[in-house]
Amino acid sequence: MELNDYNLCVHQWADSLFRFARKCLGHEEDARDVVQGSFEVLWQKRKSIEPGKAKAFLFQVAYRQAIDVYRKKGRITYKDELVHTGSMEPGNPDLKRVLERALEQLEEQARALVLLKDYEGYSYEEIGRITGLSEAQVKVYLHRARKILKDYLVSVENII
Amino acid sequence: MITRENYEEYMLLLADGELSPSETEELKAFVKGNTEMEQEMAYYMSARMVPDANDIYIGKEELLKKAYGARIIGLQRNWAYGIAAGILLLIFFGIFKQQGGNSKSEIVKKDVPQTNSKFQIPNSSMQAPVAKQEDQPSTIPASKHSITKIKKTITSPVNNSFNEETNNIARAEAPKQDSIEKYIARADISANKDSQPKRFGWRVDKVKKDSISHIARVKSPHDNRGWRKEPILFGQGTRNVDKQNNDTSTIVKAAKPDENKQPFAERTMGERDHRRELPEHMFDTAALIAKVPVDNTGAEPKQKRSFFAHLPIVGRKNIGINLVTDAVENNVSKVKQIKENLKNTDVVIKLGKKEILAFNL
Numbered sequence: 029m030e031l032n033d034y035n036l037c038v039h040q041w042a043d044s045l046f047r048f049a050r051k052c053l054g055h056e057e058d059a060r061d062v063v064q065g066s067f068e069v070l071w072q073k074r075k076s077i078e079p080g081k082a083k084a085f086l087f088q089v090a091y092r093q094a095i096d097v098y099r100k101k102g103r104i105t106y107k108d109e110l111v112h113t114g115s116m117e118p119g120n121p122d123l124k125r126v127l128e129r130a131l132e133q134l135e136e137q138a139r140a141l142v143l144l145k146d147y148e149g150y151s152y153e154e155i156g157r158i159t160g161l162s163e164a165q166v167k168v169y170l171h172r173a174r175k176i177l178k179d180y181l182v183s184v185e186n187i188i
Numbered sequence: 189m190i191t192r193e194n195y196e197e198y199m200l201l202l203a204d205g206e207l208s209p210s211e212t213e214e215l216k217a218f219v220k221g222n223t224e225m226e227q228e229m230a231y232y233m234s235a236r237m238v239p240d241a242n243d244i245y246i247g248k249e250e251l252l253k254k255a256y257g258a259r260i261i262g263l264q265r266n267w268a269y270g271i272a273a274g275i276l277l278l279i280f281f282g283i284f285k286q287q288g289g290n291s292k293s294e295i296v297k298k299d300v301p302q303t304n305s306k307f308q309i310p311n312s313s314m315q316a317p318v319a320k321q322e323d324q325p326s327t328i329p330a331s332k333h334s335i336t337k338i339k340k341t342i343t344s345p346v347n348n349s350f351n352e353e354t355n356n357i358a359r360a361e362a363p364k365q366d367s368i369e370k371y372i373a374r375a376d377i378s379a380n381k382d383s384q385p386k387r388f389g390w391r392v393d394k395v396k397k398d399s400i401s402h403i404a405r406v407k408s409p410h411d412n413r414g415w416r417k418e419p420i421l422f423g424q425g426t427r428n429v430d431k432q433n434n435d436t437s438t439i440v441k442a443a444k445p446d447e448n449k450q451p452f453a454e455r456t457m458g459e460r461d462h463r464r465e466l467p468e469h470m471f472d473t474a475a476l477i478a479k480v481p482v483d484n485t486g487a488e489p490k491q492k493r494s495f496f497a498h499l500p501i502v503g504r505k506n507i508g509i510n511l512v513t514d515a516v517e518n519n520v521s522k523v524k525q526i527k528e529n530l531k532n533t534d535v536v537i538k539l540g541k542k543e544i545l546a547f548n549l
Contacts, residue, residue, distance in 0.1 A: 031253055038251045046245035051237070060245070067251045127237060145204055146237035152206070171200045177235035178228075 029074040029082060037082045038067060045090050048143050051131060052094040062097065066090045087148065088158045091140050098136040123181075130180035138173035145170055190218045195225065203232040272537045272545040283526065 029037075045066060049059035066089040070082060077085055131139055137159070144155045152166045159166065190198050198215045201207045207215065219225035530549045537545040 031255065035252050038248055042245040042248050042251060043243070044239070047239055047243050050243065060247075063245055064251065071253060123234065124238070127235070130235070131237065142237060147239045149205070152204075170204060171197070174200050174203055174232065174235055178231045181231050181235055 029070075029077050029079050033079040033082070034067075034071055034074055037070065037079070037086070041083050041086055042067070044148060045086055048087065048140075048147055049090050049094055051128075051143050051147075052091075052136065052140050053097055054132065058097050062090050062093045065093050084154065084158060087144065091144075091158055094140065095136055126181060126184050127177065130177045133180060134173050134176060138169055138176075141166060141170045142173050142177070190214055195219070196228075199229050199232045202229070203236055268539060268544045271539065275537060276535075276545075284523075 042063060046059055046063050049062040050056055053059050053062065066086050069089045070077065070086055073085075131142065134142065140159065141155060144150045144158060150158070152163045152170070155161070155166045155170075156163045161169070195215070195218060198207065198211065198218075202212060202215060215229075219229055533549045535545075535547055535549060536543055
């Protein structure tokens with residue numbers, strides 16, 4: 029990968045990587061750190077990475093860094109943590125916000141799998157390469173997470 | 189085959205986008221008519237995350253990398269070299285400044301009349317008198333001795349050693365100017381090649397014709413006799429090119445400072461030997477003309493003369509220019525001397541006991 033390829037990756041994948049990291053971590057600054065760290069690793073290892081595999085490499089690094097941050101996050105309480113007010117008001121359900129709330133109910137790995145699947149459209153095999161899981165594991169974990177989301181939606185619908 | 193036991197997995201695969209179109213149609217056909225299953229499938233399809241296009245990363249420029257050529261390398265690590273370079277610059281500037289100051293003081297100390305410069309041209313050959321009036325003959329600053337010699341030579345034109353003597357006279361009157369003579373000759377020849385009738389060649393070209401105060405335009409009293417009427421450069425040998433034969437020769441023009449006689453006479457003695465038959469009385473009053481053959485041997489002149497010394501500039505200007513040329517030459521010679529002294533010298537710069545830079549000049 030050359031300099032131009034790297035800069036092209038920044039333009040193409042920085043936004044999606046940031047969305048993924050932000051949904052995984054639930055914190056914007058942590059997500060920015062993850063994005064910067066991912067691109068820094070890409071730059072350092074650019075000689076051994078082909079341009080076509082740069083996206084998967086970026087998400088792989090971001091996933092690992094997000095897991096690390098998420099584990100540290102358990103010991104940290106952010107003041108500007110997301111506050112959900114009014115989104116679940118009866119009669120005015122906001123599906124997007126409900127889904128975000130449902131996503132927070134997932135474990136970090138399951139959340140990453142859902143995001144990789146829905147946001148980026150990766151196949152089970154590709155998600156397995158990114159997360160280091162087998163294809164079967166990805167399928168099982170992803171279906172489990174999807175059921176949790178569906179149950180959350182059903183429960184909210186029942187409350188409303 | 190979709191059954192009641194596995195339809196949920198098919199719904200999950202549909203939500204993941206892993207079902208083929210045929211399998212999707214089969215699933216839709218299976219759940220069709222079953223409200224509970226249709227609602228469950230709708231929940232699964234709603235449980236998919238949709239990316240927000242407005243959620244973008246701000247500050248991509250910070251992530252971009254630039255080419256190596258644009259990188260700025262700090263000099264913090266090379267501070268020792270910077271100090272060494274600064275010391276070197278100070279040393280060199282100090283030397284040159286000191287030399288420049290000495291030269292200036294020498295110039296100031298010089299007494300103008302006692303200038304012993306080799307560029308100082310004696311008045312007899314440097315003064316370029318200008319005829320105050322057209323009627324007045326211009327005063328020729330030729331020494332009496334030289335005029336006497338010339339007279340002797342002219343009065344015996346059949347002398348075998350005429351050419352030799354005239355050469356000697358010409359060199360006496362215009363000493364050590366072979367180099368400038370050659371230059372003038374080249375300029376004249378080039379002028380001839382361009383078919384431009386430049387009688388005075390280089391000098392007239394260089395000096396603005398309208399303001400030639402140093403060239404005395406003397407109205408010859410012999411105009412009505414068919415003599416040429418042209419400006420004269422006094423005291424210096426001037427080059428003239430015979431346009432017909434391309435005969436380059438030097439004409440020494442002089443005029444006896446006799447007030448009632450002709451201001452000049454002219455006589456060319458080239459290879460064609462165009463010697464004019466002057467009336468006998470002209471030898472008494474007219475200036476003499478001697479032909480000096482061109483020195484084509486290419487030998488170096490014995491003594492170099494300043495370019496300004498050949499310009500017919502009078503009075504203080506001449507002195508001032510001489511002073512300037514002296515000063516310039518002094519500076520040049522001193523700089524050359526310094527360069528020679530510094531040649532093959534090892535220079536070592538130390539910071540404390542540590543040698544940081546060593547080089548040979």
